[in-house]
Amino acid sequence: ILNVEQSPQSLHVQEGDSTxxxxxxxxxxxxxxxxxxxxxxxxxxxxxxxxLNGDEKKKGRISATLNTKEGYSYLYIxxxxxxxxxxxxxxxxxxxxNDMRFGAxxxxxVKP
Amino acid sequence: EAQVTQNPRxxxxxxxxxxxxxCSQNMNHxxxxxxxxxxxxxxxxxxxxxxxxxxxxxxxxxxxxxSRKEKRNFPLILESPSPNQTSLYFCASxxxxxGFYGYTFGSxxxxxVV
Numbered sequence: 001i002l003n004v005e006q007s008p009q010s011l012h013v014q015e016g017d018s019t020x021x022x023x024x025x026x027x028x029x030x031x032x033x034x035x036x037x038x039x040x041x042x043x044x045x046x047x048x049x050x051x052l053n054g055d056e057k058k059k060g061r062i063s064a065t066l067n068t069k070e071g072y073s074y075l076y077i078x079x080x081x082x083x084x085x086x087x088x089x090x091x092x093x094x095x096x097x098n099d100m101r102f103g104a105x106x107x108x109x110v111k112p
Numbered sequence: 113e114a115q116v117t118q119n120p121r122x123x124x125x126x127x128x129x130x131x132x133x134x135c136s137q138n139m140n141h142x143x144x145x146x147x148x149x150x151x152x153x154x155x156x157x158x159x160x161x162x163x164x165x166x167x168x169x170x171x172x173x174x175x176x177x178x179s180r181k182e183k184r185n186f187p188l189i190l191e192s193p194s195p196n197q198t199s200l201y202f203c204a205s206x207x208x209x210x211g212f213y214g215y216t217f218g219s220x221x222x223x224x225v226v
Contacts, residue, residue, distance in 0.1 A: 004154065032211030043202060044155075046214025089155070093211035098162065099170055100211060102147070102154035 004092045006103035013080050014111050020076045021106040023090030027071035029097075035064055035075055036089040038105065044089055047075075080110040114139045118203050118218035125193055125225055133188045133221050135203030141216070143209035144186040145170070146178065148199040155202065161186055162209045193225040 005024040013019050025033065032051045036044040048057040053068040061078045077084055087105040116137045125131055137144065145160035147170075157170030161180040175197055177189040186205075190197060200222050204215040 034211070034214055036214070043217035043219050044215075046216070049212065049214050051212065091155075091215075098168065098209060099157050099160060100145070100215070101171075102156075104152060104154040 004090060004101050004103040006088075006090060006106050008106060009104070010107040010109070012109045012111065015080060015082060017080050017110075018076065018078045019080055019108065020074050021088065021108075023073045023075070023092075023103055025071050025073075025090075025092040025101075026094070027069060029095040030068040030071075030092075031095040032093045033066055033073050034091040034093075034100070035073070036091065038087040038089055040086070047088075075106075077108070080108070082110045082112050084108060085110045114216070116203055116205050116216050116218040118201075118221050120221060121219060122222050123224070125223070127194055127225055128192050131190050131193060131223075133190075133201060133203075133223070135186045135188065135218055136184050137186075137205040137216070138184065139205065139207070139216065140183065141205035141207050142183070143206040144180065145204045145206075145215070146176070146186070146188050147202045147204065148172065148197075149202065150199050158188070158201075160209075193223075195225050197223065198225050199223060 035047040038044040048064045050066040055066040063076045066073045087107045089105045091100045091102045146158040147155040159178040161167045203218040206215045207213045
């Protein structure tokens with residue numbers, strides 16, 4: 001079974017705090033890693049697609065890094081705002097497979 | 113507007129009564145997939161399709177069927193639903209089947225089987 005692990009499971013921060021969370025995946029046969037933002041009562045929305053070791057992506061206050069050799073990706077949020085409150089999902093695809101495996105997500109709550 | 117449309121949004125049904133959840137995308141995407149989401153678990157893939165008439169099992173295909181007769185549609189069929197299929201279901205599509213592009217998700221279908 002191919003496990004994609006996300007930590008922490010949940011996180012509560014104050015408005016203005018910077019935060020980060022982790023996605024761990026098997027380091028062999030890496031093909032692609034996705035990050036999604038999932039707000040309550042909505043559908044997941046793609047944040048980043050990362051395919052190369054050392055990739056760094058940024059969108060506004062949110063950024064992500066990728067280390068395929070050790071099998072992890074970090075998502076960073078700088079200066080968290082209440083509207084950043086959501087579940088952040090990562091998903092991993094292997095080189096020799098066509099299915100995308102999702103982690104259980106990190107639920108972020110930003111308090112005003 | 114580019115989107116994935118799922119119907120219905122909510123459905124309550126009885127054990128054994130066949131049902132279909134529809135999924136349609138207007139982006140000419142090759143790849144489509146169905147996921148279920150249960151508390152404490154990640155999105156788990158049920159079936160996926162690389163293109164018309166090409167479908168494959170995901171992690172949890174038991175009790176489900178799919179078809180891909182047209183590029184835009186990918187219905188999920190539960191021939192004889194059971195209570196353990198109570199879940200939140202998402203359809204997703206992508207331009208490329210190989211993960212180079214992010215997935216576009218439908219708005220979800222909350223299914224309850226009693």
